[in-house]
Amino acid sequence: MAKTKKAPRPKAETPKGFRDYFGxxxxxxxxxxxxxxxxxxxxxxxxxxxxxVETVEALGKFLPDVDRPNEGVFAWQEFDEDDKGDWMALxxxxxxxxxxxxxxxxxxxxxxxxxxxxxxxxxxxxxxxxxxxxxxxxxxxxxxxxxxxxxxxxxxxxxxxxxxxxxxxxxxxxxxxxxxxxxxxxxxxGLDEGDQRDAVLRTIDKFDKVGEEGVRALLTEGRLDASGAYIDGVGxxxxxxxxxxxxxxxxxxxxxxxxxxxxxxxxxxxxxxxxxxxxxxxxxxxxxxxxxxxxxxxxxxxxxxxxxxxxxxxxxxxxxxxxxxxxxxxxxxxxxxxxxxxxxxxxxxxxxxxxxxxxxxxxxxxxxxxxKGRIGGSVEGPVVVTVMDRDRMAEYQAMVAELRSAGIRAEVYLGNPKNFGNQMKYADRRGSPVAVIAGSDEFDAGKVQIKDLVLGAQIAENATLEEWKERPSQFEVPRDQLVAKVREILDGQDG
Amino acid sequence: MAKTKKAPRPKAETPKGFRDYFGxxxxxxxxxxxxxxxxxxxxxxxxxxxxxVETVEALGKFLPDVDRPNEGVFAWQEFDEDDKGDWMALxxxxxxxxxxxxxxxxxxxxxxxxxxxxxxxxxxxxxxxxxxxxxxxxxxxxxxxxxxxxxxxxxxxxxxxxxxxxxxxxxxxxxxxxxxxxxxxxxxxGLDEGDQRDAVLRTIDKFDKVGEEGVRALLTEGRLDASGAYIDGVGxxxxxxxxxxxxxxxxxxxxxxxxxxxxxxxxxxxxxxxxxxxxxxxxxxxxxxxxxxxxxxxxxxxxxxxxxxxxxxxxxxxxxxxxxxxxxxxxxxxxxxxxxxxxxxxxxxxxxxxxxxxxxxxxxxxxxxxxKGRIGGSVEGPVVVTVMDRDRMAEYQAMVAELRSAGIRAEVYLGNPKNFGNQMKYADRRGSPVAVIAGSDEFDAGKVQIKDLVLGAQIAENATLEEWKERPSQFEVPRDQLVAKVREILDGQDG
Missing domain, CATH: 3.30.930.10 (Bira Bifunctional Protein; Domain 2)
Structure with missing residues (x-):
């Protein structure tokens, strides 16, 4: 009977030699x-x-006289009772x-x-x-x-x-x-095959590096290389x-x-x-x-x-x-x-x-x-609608729905909304071009604050809402102009 | 020493349980x-x-007390000298x-x-x-x-x-x-856990099939099913x-x-x-x-x-x-x-x-x-430019280059051009909407034949070029109208 033991926590690691691709x-x-x-x-x-997956047989990497396919491929044997299953490989x-x-x-x-x-x-x-x-x-x-x-x-x-x-x-x-x-x-x-032919081929490969005269020397009597060592010629x-x-x-x-x-x-x-x-x-x-x-x-x-x-x-x-x-x-x-x-x-x-x-x-x-600068220019971060009032979540969601309907990438902040600075840090990490801000004042007045994050200075960790509002890169617009204003800012950033 | 034996030809087969996807x-x-x-x-x-690939450890499918990861995953052991490499899996x-x-x-x-x-x-x-x-x-x-x-x-x-x-x-x-x-x-x-709870859950799963009264009977004293068998209730x-x-x-x-x-x-x-x-x-x-x-x-x-x-x-x-x-x-x-x-x-x-x-x-x-007919409608076969004269290959290539520049999928027939019927069979197999035909007569006259293959009847195996030319779905146009005519036929087929 096997011993019962508590399994340790698995390591969260990309397997060696592999990588993860993001965004x-x-x-x-x-x-x-x-x-x-x-x-x-x-x-x-x-x-x-x-x-x-292919059978190792079809891949042609199987050496018939050894038990294990050669090292170049990832391979395993299909399970059957007699351990005679096919070898499979990536x-x-x-x-x-x-x-x-x-x-x-x-x-x-x-x-x-x-x-x-x-x-x-x-x-x-x-x-x-x-x-x-x-x-x-x-x-x-x-x-x-x-x-x-x-x-x-x-x-x-x-x-x-x-x-x-x-x-x-x-x-x-x-x-x-x-x-x-x-x-x-x-x-x-007269070099159809043999060692001399291989030596000639290897020399030809050096043409880019040593040029015509270098190859001529290496094909014949040899030459001194840059370090002063003498390299034998092919003869x-x-x-x-x-x-x-x-x-x-x-x-x-x-x-x-x-x-x-x-x-x-x-x-x-x-x-x-x-x-x-x-x-x-x-x-x-x-x-x-x-x-x-x-x-x-x-x-x-x-x-x-x-x-x-x-x-x-x-x-x-x-x-x-x-x-x-x-x-x-x-x-x-x-x-x-x-x-x-x-x-x-x-x-x-x-x-x-x-x-x-x-x-x-x-x-x-x-x-x-x-x-060539053809890709990798823009992070394409989403517009982030921040949450000033948890109970207004439905209204924030309506804002992002409007933005998305206009083809604008947008999301509501869904973390703990308590610390506003955290919301702006999140927007920063997301590469957001624009943040939308609306608390009870704005809702009462039928307005919304829209902040141009590209124009704005870098996000300070513990800035208060009031500090943010004072920045010149922030605009108050009527609620029904939300999409138009965001669009205007995004177009300006592209230009 | 291992015996040297001639390897048999490998079988050309998709591995069992896998499939190939075409076009x-x-x-x-x-x-x-x-x-x-x-x-x-x-x-x-x-x-x-x-x-x-992930480590089996990270996937969480590894049973610590058996040598082999459980059957649900494809897994193999990383090779090292002591046979103690990590287990990896898809x-x-x-x-x-x-x-x-x-x-x-x-x-x-x-x-x-x-x-x-x-x-x-x-x-x-x-x-x-x-x-x-x-x-x-x-x-x-x-x-x-x-x-x-x-x-x-x-x-x-x-x-x-x-x-x-x-x-x-x-x-x-x-x-x-x-x-x-x-x-x-x-x-x-009062059914927080236990067999009766499981029986109730299984019964709930049958709601779609047996309806409210059926579930009521199965939760209590049981019922006769459609085949006349009595199904015990949960009690x-x-x-x-x-x-x-x-x-x-x-x-x-x-x-x-x-x-x-x-x-x-x-x-x-x-x-x-x-x-x-x-x-x-x-x-x-x-x-x-x-x-x-x-x-x-x-x-x-x-x-x-x-x-x-x-x-x-x-x-x-x-x-x-x-x-x-x-x-x-x-x-x-x-x-x-x-x-x-x-x-x-x-x-x-x-x-x-x-x-x-x-x-x-x-x-x-x-x-x-x-x-819903949203996909799978058209095969998107290419326009096939047939080859009547091997020595004119450059001119046929120029035709497909023009068609492609106009955004039209097109290719030259690159098989053996000897049998014209084979070329038309090829076009059929490719799902081609249009074939282009030009021999020395056409080249001398600065013309080209364009055949609407969708309009045309099914491809006869040994038709001669002359028979093809008689079909009403075939048009002779000046060489410089090749792209325009092909476009016209394709537009007509879409409509």
Whole structure:
């Protein structure tokens, strides 16, 4: 028999690695996602919402020879008597559920299937500063077509989306590259696989940091880094390194010129030529729709995450400058990325299905909108109707009802009304723009006091009603002008 | 060493008890929740979004003497070397996270704290028809005030919410009762606790079904039911049963009369009198805001879920009729319910905090809107631009870009364009209102064919382009009138 013990009080704590979102944090994200969904809808993408839970089998994160699914996911075993229930897990992205859904419903879904999905995903990882174990993703994918028009469409949609949520043209750039081009370059270098190939790929990743000459040195004999340490080179000859450098420096302001440079870099490689042709097709399609290089560019330096993709890759970069933690200016950077991948459904059906898609970093984009002052400006606090006389509660309620009917956010103070200062502190905490005050004097005279809290000085803790009334930011108006006066003050605050 | 074996293909299946939501199922719910959030916002309620995951300790579902949390929740143990990690679980409602948040942030939150929350919750229960293990909840609660104004406010907000989402006045009724009134009735009957009290409560629950005389018989000597079986009574005398019957039949069209009847029914009970007074306060507050008995009524027959609540309880009932599974007419019924509860935060802090709140049954309300024809009418399929000539893809893309710029949902067919019939089948599957057709003839002539698919007959599988062109629902217009003509057809379809 188990011992009976008094349970201690539970701790009121957000679980480690998770967080709570309050007020505008919730509504601003919802509003941004709604705008994004509007653009996706206009492009013919359909919403899909799968459950948070998938079988570990379908997620593909199950290692068949260990008892416990690997650490990346939150997983548990379904209870049954023999302890042989299925392993279930929280989805870690929105792509794995799409693969499952497409395989499951492929006979009923249109082909190609354009779908978007928005929602939280979960990662069973060590949390760190700014790294949470639950966060939002926002994906759009087209499944079932190899046409470059699908890739071009997603790039155009991404540009439209950024403008729709409030990133002005000129402050973003969609950069497009193709995995096959780099593969072609490596092919002509005789680096189809192996350690040296991996070393070359790692070196290419440093292009943004060390530039052309740095990469040239690192691909060949090595170089001294800024700290004076000698970094060994990959050991290529300068002739071998040439196609890589041609690839990395191929970008021109003119798309046709960039493509010509790339064609040179891939030389005889059929795969490389294929990649250049795909880029050309995308560039033509985008040009026909009026998406010029001020919005979307061919840029061979897009290398991030290339390993996952099989053809075109694209990235949305915000080009305006912000100050980093150390006060240095830098570009805001990437807020979305994606590309073409082919084995989405193969795990389930054995058939390869081509697909291409993009994922927006929801928190990154929200942070960008905050940087640009597009959101986070106003707290949208309610008008607070204070309570001077408990027995008049019905009359205070009638006031807020009138304000709400006029579309004004309003509430009656429902705490203990005894200390008026507490009511004003409450209004302050609520971010209220206006307080309404009416005691028996006002009711007898058919009047009401309306206080502009934005104009007014900061709330003193123990101010008396009389002190408040003397402030110039307070107005006495006839009761039937309550809504009009509040509206006038709110309009003035907006201006 | 583990044996190496080839993993079989995973099954592409929605996990048991879960479901996938497609297209309008997602967007209609999102739109309804957005409208609800708008009303809640206007009433001064702030959004709160907690993570899906809570510690089992905070959820309060952990049985301290067993290794495994009880079955109602999906739970797992955090991994650490000693297997002593915390137990985590998916939230099973939105109230338990509110309790945790209020306890955790009580010094920073305004008091009272009005918050709303919307999102999925999870139940580890045996799934059944229409019963899922993940579903949406939509809650609004006011924490930290015992004022009846908080309860009245939520009733008014509920009425406004139903009208906002599309339930017209007259098709719903908010019914308000008070737990203390029934307790008072039982107190004057000498039934403070025990088996007989429970039997009386069960009998009260049957009032809707068996009526006044039926309840009278069941409370006393028993009765024959419809099938001819004799149902034993609770064994009260007719004098004892009188207050219960007075309570159950106290409802009048006039709130004052209902309250007077209830005052009679509770007799000398202080608790009962308290309950009646609370109902009276709510009725007065609502009357002052113009919420009459056509929207909100005092109704002592609201008994469901009374056990959980400590004071006022309220329920939103949709009064229009639908046909049930057996073709019988019945009222649509309840879509929301709530009430006052006091020990929300006590588990964490030891202090009782008064709270009152409502939960809307999201799926029920969506079903009601579907019944009323408010949603689900149009599939919102995109205009499909078909592909007659693969090499003209850029020109087809330019067409959809123009349509989208005009706010029209549009897409290019991106499947294999070889079989035109397949393109029209695709358009059918997408619910497209309009198809755009342009081959070399049209391009040479600067024209485009526009087909009204709603007007047109159902799509024949192997129709040729020529057959399609002969249909009267197809129009040839100059290329530069594409958007105007499509708009004209869409407007005609709406009308």
């Amino acid at each position: 505008v944090e919730v509504t601003e994200r919802a509003e941004m996602l709604r705008k994004i969904a509007g653009v996706y809808h206009r492009y013919g993408f359909d919403a899909l919402e799968t459950s948070a 989805r870690y992205d929105l792509t794995a559920p799409l693969a499952r859904v497409y395989a499951q419903y492929r006979n009923d879904l249109p082909t190609p299937y354009r779908r978007y999905a928005m929602g939280p995903v979960w990662r069973n990882e060590k949390p760190g500063p700014g790294r949470y174990r639950q966060f939002y993703q926002c994906d759009a994918d087209t499944v079932g077509t190899a046409s470059m028009a699908a890739d071009a469409e997603i790039c155009a949609m991404l540009a439209d989306t950024l403008e729709e949520v409030g990133i002005p043209r000129g402050d973003y750039l969609i950069r497009v590259n193709n995995r096959k081009v780099l593969n072609g370059v490596l092919e002509v270098m 290529l000859t300068h002739a071998q390194a040439k196609p890589v450098l041609a690839f990395l420096t191929s970008k021109s302001d003119d798309a046709a010129e960039t493509l010509a440079n790339l064609r040179d870099a891939v030389g005889e490689s059929a795969m490389g030529a294929d990649g250049v042709q795909e880029l050309e097709a995308i560039a033509d399609l985008l040009a026909a729709q009026g998406y010029g290089p001020d919005r979307i560019v061919i840029d061979p330096s897009v290398v991030r995450g290339l390993g996952y993709y099989t053809g075109p890759v694209y990235e949305a970069e915000l080009t305006f400058e912000i100050f980093d933690d150390k006060g240095r200016k830098r570009q805001f950077g990437s807020v979305a990325g994606g590309g073409r991948y082919d084995d989405l459904v193969k795990r389930f059906t054995g058939q390869a299905v081509p697909a291409t898609g993009v994922s927006i970093g929801v928190d990154r984009l929200l942070a960008a909108l905050r940087e | 309008v199922e997602v967007t209609e719910r999102a739109e309804m929740l957005r409208k609800i959030a708008g009303v809640y916002h206007r009433y001064g309620f702030d959004a709160l979004e907690t993570s899906a 939230r099973y409602d939105l109230t338990a996270p509110l309790a945790r948040v209020y306890a955790q942030y009580r010094n920073d939150l305004p008091t009272p704290y009005r918050r709303y929350a919307m999102g999925p919750v999870w139940r580890n229960e045996k799934p059944g028809p229409g019963r899922y293990r993940q579903f949406y909840q939509c809650d609004a609660d006011t924490v930290g005030t015992a004022s009846m104004a908080a309860d009245a406010e939520i009733c008014a907000m509920l009425a406004d919410t139903l009208e906002e989402v599309g339930i017209p006045r007259g098709d719903y009724l908010i019914r308000v009762n008070n737990r203390k009134v029934l307790n008072g009735v039982l107190e004057v009957m 009260l005398t007719h004098a004892q049963a009188k207050p219960v019957l007075a309570f159950l039949t106290s409802k009048s069209d006039d709130a004052a009369e209902t309250l007077a009847n209830l005052r009679d029914a509770v007799g000398e009970s202080a608790m009962g009198a308290d309950g009646v007074q609370e109902l009276e306060a709510i009725a007065d507050l609502l009357a002052a805001q113009g919420y009459g008995p056509d929207r909100i009524v005092i109704d002592p027959s609201v008994v469901r879920g009374l056990g959980y609540y400590t004071g006022p309880v309220y329920e939103a009932e949709l009064t229009f009729e639908i046909f049930d599974d057996k073709g019988r007419k019945r009222q649509f019924g309840s879509v929301a319910g709530g009430g006052r509860y006091d020990d929300l935060v006590k588990r964490f802090t030891g202090q009782a905090v008064p709270a009152t709140g409502v939960s809307i049954g999201v799926d029920r309300l969506l079903a009601a809107l579907r019944e």
